[in-house]
Amino acid sequence: MSEKLHQEKIMAASESVRLAQKQVNPEFRQWYHFMAPAGWLNDPNGLIQFRGQYHLFYQHNPYAAKWGPMHWGHAVSSDLVHWKHLPVALAPSECYEEGSRGGCFSGSAVEKDGKLILIYTGARSGERAEQAQCLAFSEDGIHFRKYAGNPILRFGSCGARDFRDPKVWKHGEHWYLAAVLSADGNAEILLYESTDLIHWRLKGIPVQSGLRMGDVWECPDYFELGGKGIFLFSPVRFPGHKSSYLTGILNDRDGTFQPDQLGEIDWGFDFYAAQSFQDEKGRRIIIGWANSWDWMPWWRGYGPVQKDLWCGFLSLPREAFLCKDGMLSFQPVDELKELRQNGKSAENLCVSRDSPLSIGAGDGIHYELLAELDWDCSDCLSFCFLLRCSEREETKLEFYPGRDEMMFDRSRADQFGAGKKKCSLRLHGRKSLDVHIFSDTCSIEVFANGGKAVFTSCQYPLPESRKTFLTVSGGAIHVRSLRTWRLKPAVS
Numbered sequence: 419m420s421e422k423l424h425q426e427k428i429m430a431a432s433e434s435v436r437l438a439q440k441q442v443n444p445e446f447r448q449w450y451h452f453m454a455p456a457g458w459l460n461d462p463n464g465l466i467q468f469r470g471q472y473h474l475f476y477q478h479n480p481y482a483a484k485w486g487p488m489h490w491g492h493a494v495s496s497d498l499v500h501w502k503h504l505p506v507a508l509a510p511s512e513c514y515e516e517g518s519r520g521g522c523f524s525g526s527a528v529e530k531d532g533k534l535i536l537i538y539t540g541a542r543s544g545e546r547a548e549q550a551q552c553l554a555f556s557e558d559g560i561h562f563r564k565y566a567g568n569p570i571l572r573f574g575s576c577g578a579r580d581f582r583d584p585k586v587w588k589h590g591e592h593w594y595l596a597a598v599l600s601a602d603g604n605a606e607i608l609l610y611e612s613t614d615l616i617h618w619r620l621k622g623i624p625v626q627s628g629l630r631m632g633d634v635w636e637c638p639d640y641f642e643l644g645g646k647g648i649f650l651f652s653p654v655r656f657p658g659h660k661s662s663y664l665t666g667i668l669n670d671r672d673g674t675f676q677p678d679q680l681g682e683i684d685w686g687f688d689f690y691a692a693q694s695f696q697d698e699k700g701r702r703i704i705i706g707w708a709n710s711w712d713w714m715p716w717w718r719g720y721g722p723v724q725k726d727l728w729c730g731f732l733s734l735p736r737e738a739f740l741c742k743d744g745m746l747s748f749q750p751v752d753e754l755k756e757l758r759q760n761g762k763s764a765e766n767l768c769v770s771r772d773s774p775l776s777i778g779a780g781d782g783i784h785y786e787l788l789a790e791l792d793w794d795c796s797d798c799l800s801f802c803f804l805l806r807c808s809e810r811e812e813t814k815l816e817f818y819p820g821r822d823e824m825m826f827d828r829s830r831a832d833q834f835g836a837g838k839k840k841c842s843l844r845l846h847g848r849k850s851l852d853v854h855i856f857s858d859t860c861s862i863e864v865f866a867n868g869g870k871a872v873f874t875s876c877q878y879p880l881p882e883s884r885k886t887f888l889t890v891s892g893g894a895i896h897v898r899s900l901r902t903w904r905l906k907p908a909v910s
């Protein structure tokens with residue numbers, strides 16, 4: 419273990435990003451979603467508020483706009499909207515992180531004795547492949563040193579190839595760690611307990627996929643909300659599920675979990691590896707990687723921006739709530755309102771098949787739209803927001819009130835992607851709906867029905883695709899209110 423080598427690797431990585439940043443093509447860069455300055459980004463890591471500041475780390479390849487040896491990129495913010503990039507926090511430098519498919523994999527952050535502690539997976543690839551949990555710490559929240567006794571947690575005496583993504587939290591006097599172990603087609607979340615973050619004891623296996631619900635559950639997360647225990651995880655090979663949650667009751671005496679409801683944080687094509695943290699205001703905030711592994715074939719290779727020397731961005735930060743029906747809802751954090759400009763509003767509009775509504779939403783690309791609608795079920799079959807439209811392109815967001823369903827259709831969204839996806843609106847018979855849309859250069863996020871149906875999607879439309887419409891098929895719809903704002907850039 420050489421501290422000097424780690425510092426050299428960090429300097430080389432930061433220099434690579436600095437040079438690549440000068441050549442990044444800005445064409446598709448997002449205006450208000452978090453991105454690395456250059457290179458590749460996947461999972462959010464180590465989310466925490468430390469000494470009042472929000473810290474965000476992320477899986478990062480500083481040397482290319484594609485996945486490679488994993489580093490931890492780092493940024494800070496005072497409002498979750500404007501982020502300042504800091505030097506790379508972790509670079510692979512040790513034998514437990516070596517190999518072309520290894521590195522410093524995903525993990526979490528906690529504060530202990532005034533220090534910022536990162537607990538992550540040291541992943542070694544190749545013949546001696548192993549994943550084990552490691553620790554790094556910082557006095558100033560910027561410069562990190564790896565613990566000399568790493569790895570702090572291996573699986574059994576021989577180690578395991580798929581044992582990763584530690585999420586650590588404190589309850590009472592004890593620290594807990596949840597990590598995924600995957601073997602023989604089964605994914606298990608293992609729960610460990612510690613008093614010092616260094617020595618860990620297996621408590622139990624609160625949940626597992628049991629061969630039916632995927633074979634790896636990446637990036638497990640755990641928190642409590644409204645008296646329930648909630649596990650988040652990103653299942654692999656569990657059709658229809660990419661960013662799931664389980665509510666229930668965790669018994670931290672024996673590590674068992676009594677499950678209650680299975681839900682999805684986000685039903686979109688592009689939301690994965692979500693991580694949560696509680697901020698000083700007591701909010702449970704969740705951020706995901708606004709992509710997922712299976713998007714690559716959809717996009718042919720690494721997608722349209724790899725040639726621009728960057729790839730990947732994070733979702734908007736969302737606050738989680740426990741609803742009366744026992745499921746969760748997710749709402750964009752309030753701080754995003756700071757980005758609003760040129761607000762426009764209209765009330766009491768009737769939109770019918772013969773009179774679609776043309777909406778002037780911001781510049782047609784970077785905007786927020788908030789609509790409250792109601793209908794008479796017998797009269798309206800479906801209504802549809804058409805976003806980022808031109809002669810050649812459109813992204814369709816269609817609602818079927820009678821079927822309690824929403825469909826996101828990006829078949830004609832751009833020249834790269836494809837696909838339709840639907841989810842339940844959870845209307846429970848209600849005949850009104852709020853639809854909240856955030857559009858950025860290459861993403862659309864939708865929060866419908868108070869954040870009970872959430873959808874994230876990436877697409878890369880032409881700059882001229884900037885018209886927005888509301889259309890109705892069969893009957894009419896009443897728009898109680900419609901508000902739009904142009905959103906100003908938040909990223910540098």
Ligand code: FRU
Binds near residue numbers: 524690691
């Ligand atoms: C999830 C994931 C994690 C892993 C990391 C590697 O997207 O596969 O399980 O730690 O990415 O970058």
